[in-house]
Amino acid sequence: MIEQTKERLLLVDGMALMFRAFYASAASGYIRRTKAGLPTNAVYGFMRYFWDAVQKFEPTHIACCWDLGSKTFRTEQFSAYKGNRSDAPDDLIPQFSVIREVMDSLGIPNVSAPGYEADDCIGSLAAKFSEDMDVFILTGDHDMLQLITEQVNVIIMKKGHGNYMVYTPESLLEEKQLRPRQIIDMKGLMGDASDNYPGVRGIGEKTALKLVQEYDSVEGILANLDGLSKSVRTKIENDLDMLHLSRQLAEIRCDVELECSIEACCFELNPALVISKFEELEMASIPSWMGLAMAK
CATH class of the missing domain: 3.40.50.1010 (5'-nuclease)
Known part of the structure; x- marks a missing residue:
């Protein structure tokens, strides 16, 4: 109890x-x-x-x-x-x-x-x-x-x-290894199949978790794009609008x-x-x- x-x-x-x-x-x-x-x-x-x-x-x-x-x-x-x-x-x-x-x-x-x-x-x-x-x-x-x-x-x-x-x-x-607000950033990156929004295409839970843990938030990730691998950076840049929209939907x-x-x-x-x-x-x-x- x-x-x-x-x-x-x-x-x-x-x-x-x-x-x-x-x-x-x-x-x-x-x-x-x-x-x-x-x-x-x-x-x-x-x-x-x-x-x-x-x-x-x-x-x-x-x-x-x-x-x-x-x-x-x-x-x-x-x-x-x-x-x-x-x-x-x-x-x-x-x-x-x-x-x-x-x-x-x-x-x-x-x-x-x-x-x-x-x-x-x-x-x-x-x-x-x-x-x-x-x-x-x-x-x-x-x-x-x-x-x-x-x-x-x-x-x-x-x-x-x-x-x-x-x-x-x-x-x-x-x-x-997450704070409550970071749940929203995670969903913005990886999307949610059950709610049918995509996040950033090609970024799954594992990569999303690593990025959020390292850079704290979507804003932190975007401020450090130069430090990301070319593959991850390209995926984020190509899906920037959907990243922001997915995060809005998740909140x-x-x-x-x-x-x-x-x-x-x-x-x-x-x-x-x-x-x-x-x-x-x-x-x-x-x-x-x-x-x-x-x-x-």
Whole structure:
């Protein structure tokens, strides 16, 4: 258990948890459904991941962040951004609204913003509230490591339930020899295949890491082009515009105006509401994990 010295806000990457929960259970070929046929496997899996993290990290406040759609300021900057992503599976799509209803029943705000991704909502809430409390970000997305500060920890979910790596500035430096801001420079150089932006063609993770470690930042690299090998220098010079654009795409916004007060994030369960919601979803076992079954 992490020692708790003051109030703690858990920011949940709802998109990451939903996709992880869906594919972890769908891999078996069995999709959990209600009697009416509503798929609920991702909702059930989400709750397992979520409640394990709540028990482990003991937040006093929680908010859950979501994407709203595929059109964001990043797709305006680069039309191919995430253009390689296939549509969500049919059985997953209806579960996004169901899990938001579940969060409502738990008294947890669902946060999103038109034109922005869940990452930007998380970054903005972390920046807003970390002055007054410790912030923990629950995700599987290593891009979030750029948000780490002395007050903001990133919890990366590993394979299986209850397996986490909690990143602080110190542990990030120890494991990856990088500071948080350098994650953005790395992405600018190497791009991101999953988000479908290229970075500098011909520069992969190994070269990007070496350059960032040696020259500190993209600016440092560009100021020292004469010191680079001819091959690397040529690649950077040929793709300079894409280097800058890729770095912009990689940077999580921390200045999105969001209507979410810290009071709204205060984590206090209403047992009757929670039990009622899970009975409706035919998941009677969940309130009992939460110690609520006897409250009916």
